[in-house]
Amino acid sequence: MDGELTLQDKKDLDKFIKFFALKTVQVIVQARLGEKICTRSSSSPTGSDWFNLAIKDIPEVTHEAKKALAGQLPGIGRSMCVEISLKTSEGDSMELETWCLEMNEKCDKEIKVSYTVYNRLSLLLKSLLAITRVTPAYKLSRKQGHDYVILYRIYFGEVQLNGLGEGFQTVRVGMVGTPVGTITLSCAYRTNLAFMSGRATGEDDAGTFPSVEDSQEVCTTSFSTSPPSQCVFTVSKTHFQTPRPVVMDTLKVPLLGLTFTNQMIVPSKEGGIPVLPLHPAPGTQADHDRMPLCNLTDMNQHVAATPSSSGETELLSKSSEGKSGTPQDTLETTFTRKVGAFVNKPTNQVIAANMDLPFAVFASKIVESEDTDVMVNPPDSPTLESPLHASLHSDQSSGSSGLTQDEFVMVELKPAFSKDDFLPMDLGTFYREFQNPPQLSSLSIDISAQSMAEDLDSLPEKLAIYEKNMEEFDAFVDTLQ
Amino acid sequence: MNCRSQTLELTVEARQIEETVLAVLHTVLLHRSSGKFHYKKEGTYSIGTVGTEDVDCDFVDCTYVRVSSDELDRTLRRSVGEFKDALRNSGSDGSGQISLEFYQKKKSRWPFSDECIPWEVWAFKLNVVNLANEQERQICREKVGEKLGEKIINIIEVMNRHEYLPKMPTQSEVDNVFDTGLRDVQPYLYKISYQITDSLGTSVSTTMRRLIKDTLAL
Numbered sequence: 049m050d051g052e053l054t055l056q057d058k059k060d061l062d063k064f065i066k067f068f069a070l071k072t073v074q075v076i077v078q079a080r081l082g083e084k085i086c087t088r089s090s091s092s093p094t095g096s097d098w099f100n101l102a103i104k105d106i107p108e109v110t111h112e113a114k115k116a117l118a119g120q121l122p123g124i125g126r127s128m129c130v131e132i133s134l135k136t137s138e139g140d141s142m143e144l145e146t147w148c149l150e151m152n153e154k155c156d157k158e159i160k161v162s163y164t165v166y167n168r169l170s171l172l173l174k175s176l177l178a179i180t181r182v183t184p185a186y187k188l189s190r191k192q193g194h195d196y197v198i199l200y201r202i203y204f205g206e207v208q209l210n211g212l213g214e215g216f217q218t219v220r221v222g223m224v225g226t227p228v229g230t231i232t233l234s235c236a237y238r239t240n241l242a243f244m245s246g247r248a249t250g251e252d253d254a255g256t257f258p259s260v261e262d263s264q265e266v267c268t269t270s271f272s273t274s275p276p277s278q279c280v281f282t283v284s285k286t287h288f289q290t291p292r293p294v295v296m297d298t299l300k301v302p303l304l305g306l307t308f309t310n311q312m313i314v315p316s317k318e319g320g321i322p323v324l325p326l327h328p329a330p331g332t333q334a335d336h337d338r339m340p341l342c343n344l345t346d347m348n349q350h351v352a353a354t355p356s357s358s359g360e361t362e363l364l365s366k367s368s369e370g371k372s373g374t375p376q377d378t379l380e381t382t383f384t385r386k387v388g389a390f391v392n393k394p395t396n397q398v399i400a401a402n403m404d405l406p407f408a409v410f411a412s413k414i415v416e417s418e419d420t421d422v423m424v425n426p427p428d429s430p431t432l433e434s435p436l437h438a439s440l441h442s443d444q445s446s447g448s449s450g451l452t453q454d455e456f457v458m459v460e461l462k463p464a465f466s467k468d469d470f471l472p473m474d475l476g477t478f479y480r481e482f483q484n485p486p487q488l489s490s491l492s493i494d495i496s497a498q499s500m501a502e503d504l505d506s507l508p509e510k511l512a513i514y515e516k517n518m519e520e521f522d523a524f525v526d527t528l529q
Numbered sequence: 530m531n532c533r534s535q536t537l538e539l540t541v542e543a544r545q546i547e548e549t550v551l552a553v554l555h556t557v558l559l560h561r562s563s564g565k566f567h568y569k570k571e572g573t574y575s576i577g578t579v580g581t582e583d584v585d586c587d588f589v590d591c592t593y594v595r596v597s598s599d600e601l602d603r604t605l606r607r608s609v610g611e612f613k614d615a616l617r618n619s620g621s622d623g624s625g626q627i628s629l630e631f632y633q634k635k636k637s638r639w640p641f642s643d644e645c646i647p648w649e650v651w652a653f654k655l656n657v658v659n660l661a662n663e664q665e666r667q668i669c670r671e672k673v674g675e676k677l678g679e680k681i682i683n684i685i686e687v688m689n690r691h692e693y694l695p696k697m698p699t700q701s702e703v704d705n706v707f708d709t710g711l712r713d714v715q716p717y718l719y720k721i722s723y724q725i726t727d728s729l730g731t732s733v734s735t736t737m738r739r740l741i742k743d744t745l746a747l
Contacts, residue, residue, distance in 0.1 A: 084582075084583040084585065084592075085581070085582070085583050086580070086581075086582040086583065086597065087580035087581055087582070087597060088580040088597055089564070089577070089578060089579050089580040089596065089597045089598055089713040089714050090564075090577055090578040090580070090713070091564070091565040091577040091712060091713050091714075092565075092567065092577055093564065093567065093575045093576060093577050093578060094578060097578040100563065100564045100576045100577070100578055100579060101578065101579055101580075101581070102578045102579065102580035102581070102597070163697075168691060171560060171688060171689065171691075172689065174559050174560050174581075174594075175560065175685040175688060175689055177559070177581055177594045178556055178559060178593065178594045178681055178684075178685060179681070179682065179685055181583065181591075181592045181593060181594055182591075182678040182681050182682060186592065187590075190592075219682055220686070220689075221685065221689070222685065222688070222689030223689060224691075
């Protein structure tokens with residue numbers, strides 16, 4: 049058999065490489081979402097699961113990847129890279145790892161495309177699944193939310209590893225030979241996690257930033273699922289010394305908050321810069337970073353319509369104001385709302401306001417009306433009903449200047465397993481009404497003290513009566529035996 | 530054809546045995562499991578989809594990925610449980626080795642029973658230590674987590690050498706190559722066995738060989 053690739057084989061190979069690249073990006077990004085991934089095996093082939101693996105597709109990620117590829121395929125000299133970085137709530141950022149999908153010139157002309165190459169690509173994806181849980185960034189990504197978030201960036205072209213600091217390690221995931229070249233997948237990860245300051249203020253003095261400043265211009269884009277007019281772009285420059293003449297229109301996208309349907313952003317009040325770090329409330333325990341926050345699905349429908357979502361957007365914009373400090377001209381933005389992955393229906397939004405009180409989350413209930421929809425009107429402070437609310441906020445420890453009392457609002461308690469709130473008395477209403485029962489009178493101090501004194505006084509009288517009736521009591525006791 | 534074999538070794542605390550062994554076995558089986566085959570006419574077949582699941586370890590600072598198949602998980606847990614009990618019963622500070630062997634069945638003529646020809650063997654040797662206090666345990670937890678991560682990378686490196694794999698079988702031959710008994714996935718035929726050495730380093734008088742997957746015995 050000659051070494052020429054048939055047309056069909058060439059088409060197949062291109063398709064395989066394209067979808068392999070897209071699935072690679074999905075696996076890497078999903079592994080950095082901070083949640084455990086679980087997909088089901090299916091014995092009957094669905095026809096849509098590439099490489100016979102159940103890897104879900106997050107639409108935004110696919111969109112980003114396709115944009116970066118811009119119709120090209122990874123090839124010799126054209127690598128597709130996924131860069132994972134960490135960004136703190138103060139704005140410092142650090143590249144953690146770079147995954148590279150490359151191709152070299154070593155060809156395997158004899159290999160069967162539709163069979164062997166396909167199966168080996170499948171094996172490589174499995175390896176990628178396993179390895180993404182083992183590199184240091186995985187543990188960091190599982191703990192993201194409160195102090196930092198994980199961002200990803202896809203770019204195409206030359207591999208850039210300078211942002212990883214000194215002594216970075218490389219691990220090869222695997223290689224697959226094809227008739228047009230050998231596909232290799234590898235990861236370069238930072239080992240020196242000593243944090244380098246890379247403030248995005250822009251006006252700090254130059255030349256004092258070690259590694260982060262070598263990273264290229266980043267463009268933070270936020271995606272809105274409401275009409276295109278709501279889409280807001282911000283571009284900010286991390287302080288860099290050597291401009292890189294490579295692909296510039298790349299995006300650094302935060303991972304926390306990605307769902308498999310849509311992702312929501314909110315234009316905040318400072319001139320359209322979306323800032324949505326929905327960090328857990330100050331005082332929240334560090335390991336409580338997996339709160340069941342709102343599960344967004346189609347925010348197109350929800351943003352303007354439902355009270356719950358509008359309350360949440362308000363919350364997000366408020367909390368972000370506090371968390372990100374004073375707004376700056378070149379404010380880098382992230383949105384970090386924790387949403388559930390793989391969720392397709394809207395569920396409750398319960399925000400733990402403060403963990404000092406048990407069940408503090410149920411302490412106050414605020415229902416937002418449409419008028420407070422931040423998309424429509426500038427947000428107002430919602431009124432607070434519960435007397436406990438003041439105590440909740442007195443314990444806030446973050447000290448952020450922008451925090452207001454209304455920061456943590458509780459919207460529409462929807463207890464699990466209860467029906468919708470159509471009935472006059474459902475579980476949620478019941479709970480709210482009876483969650484603050486009055487104290488037992490016998491437990492209140494005054495009354496108990498009083499009765500104690502009375503008891504003591506009446507004791508001698510009682511004793512006399514009992515002694516008199518002793519025979520009666522004895523007879524009674526005998527009847528019991 | 531020579532059977533290739535890999536040995537991994539790890540030092541763990543007793544309570545970490547189960548998780549480390551499961552992590553290794555599942556990582557290997559992830560790479561050696563396919564979707565269910567559905568044979569069609571003309572000798573073609575289609576393959577089902579394999580799902581994956583992240584598993585966090587409790588006593589080791591590590592997360593591994595396994596195939597989404599509860600049946601397979603149960604089977605492995607059973608064998609690992611036996612291995613763990615045997616290790617613990619052998620006394621403290623012992624060591625043991627658990628092996629995962631992939632084999633092909635070769636039909637033989639009567640009266641000979643079918644041959645099982647191994648083509649890949651993974652041996653995982655564990656040395657068990659006892660730790661004195663909680664601080665040591667915490668350090669051990671992290672260290673073993675790191676080492677386990679290295680082992681996973683080693684496994685992946687071997688897997689991606691793309692060395693010998695059994696040919697894809699025809700429908701009549703599929704049971705000689707794959708374990709078709711599971712509902713949702715189809716791993717290559719495998720068996721798990723283990724060996725315990727006590728702290729003196731000698732083999733225990735009965736080398737326990739348990740076949741988890743029974744081959745056809747005539």
